[in-house]
Amino acid sequence: MFRETITHAGGDSNGTASESHVLMLMRRALNRGYRMEATRTGGASIRWTRVDLTTHAVVLRSIAVEPELPVGDLDLATRTLLARIDVGDARYAVHPDRYVIAFEDGEIPPAETARLRARRLVVVDTRGRVRLTMAARLGLLAHDHRQAGGGIDGFAMCSCGFTASAATGEAVDEVLRIHRQSVTAQFVESIDATYAAAITSRR
Ligand SMILES: [Zn+2]
Numbered sequence: 001m002f003r004e005t006i007t008h009a010g011g012d013s014n015g016t017a018s019e020s021h022v023l024m025l026m027r028r029a030l031n032r033g034y035r036m037e038a039t040r041t042g043g044a045s046i047r048w049t050r051v052d053l054t055t056h057a058v059v060l061r062s063i064a065v066e067p068e069l070p071v072g073d074l075d076l077a078t079r080t081l082l083a084r085i086d087v088g089d090a091r092y093a094v095h096p097d098r099y100v101i102a103f104e105d106g107e108i109p110p111a112e113t114a115r116l117r118a119r120r121l122v123v124v125d126t127r128g129r130v131r132l133t134m135a136a137r138l139g140l141l142a143h144d145h146r147q148a149g150g151g152i153d154g155f156a157m158c159s160c161g162f163t164a165s166a167a168t169g170e171a172v173d174e175v176l177r178i179h180r181q182s183v184t185a186q187f188v189e190s191i192d193a194t195y196a197a198a199i200t201s202r203r
Contacts, residue, residue, distance in 0.1 A: 002043065002066060002134075003015075004016060004063065004064070004065050005065075019199045023188075023200075026046070029048075030185055034048040035048065036184050038138040038145075038184050039066065042066070042135030042139035042142075043135070043138060044065055044184070046063045047062045048060075071121060078121070081116065082121060084103065084108075085132060086131075090103055091128050091129055092130050093107065093128075099113060100113045101122070121133060122136065125198060125201070129198075138187075141183065141187050144160055144183075145159060145180050154166050154167055156173070158176060164179065
């Protein structure tokens with residue numbers, strides 16, 4: 001589950017959100033052209049503006065979702081395991097002596113399997129298939145697009161290799177922000193029907 005914070009005219013309101021609700025929010029944001037960005041904790045922030053019909057002022061609105069258990073450090077070993085699971089043939093295998101995530105060509109050792117599940121980076125569906133959680137996917141996306149240097153002299157780089165240059169440091173930050181928003185939009189667009197169905201059918 002995610003914690004959801006909605007900022008509106010009267011202040012903030014908080015609630016909880018399921019993975020399917022988070023996907024719905026992000027798809028709606030994509031359709032409406034709202035700015036959204038994945039966060040390192042495995043959440044997302046969505047921002048947009050609207051015109052107040054009474055005062056005609058432009059007001060900022062936002063929704064932030066953060067997993068109840070932040071994804072934490074996604075080190076290379078963890079990212080490698082998650083990438084392997086994301087191929088799509090991962091199953092949860094219960095043997096007399098071990099519980100493991102199994103593939104056609106191998107398996108993840110029991111301790112690592114237990115750790116990935118406890119961190120809620122993966123979930124097992126009712127048919128025994130293993131998939132990445134939305135939090136894991138968002139956390140990986142944010143990890144792949146973090147500021148990797150620069151920030152001075154009008155130049156900065158994203159960890160994916162994207163570079164930004166502009167007249168001021170603030171303008172460079174904005175170019176990087178727009179880049180991160182663009183990759184987040186592409187991520188939401190790329191979520192396929194199979195993954196969406198798996199999320200929605202989760203009990
Ligand atoms: Zn990037």
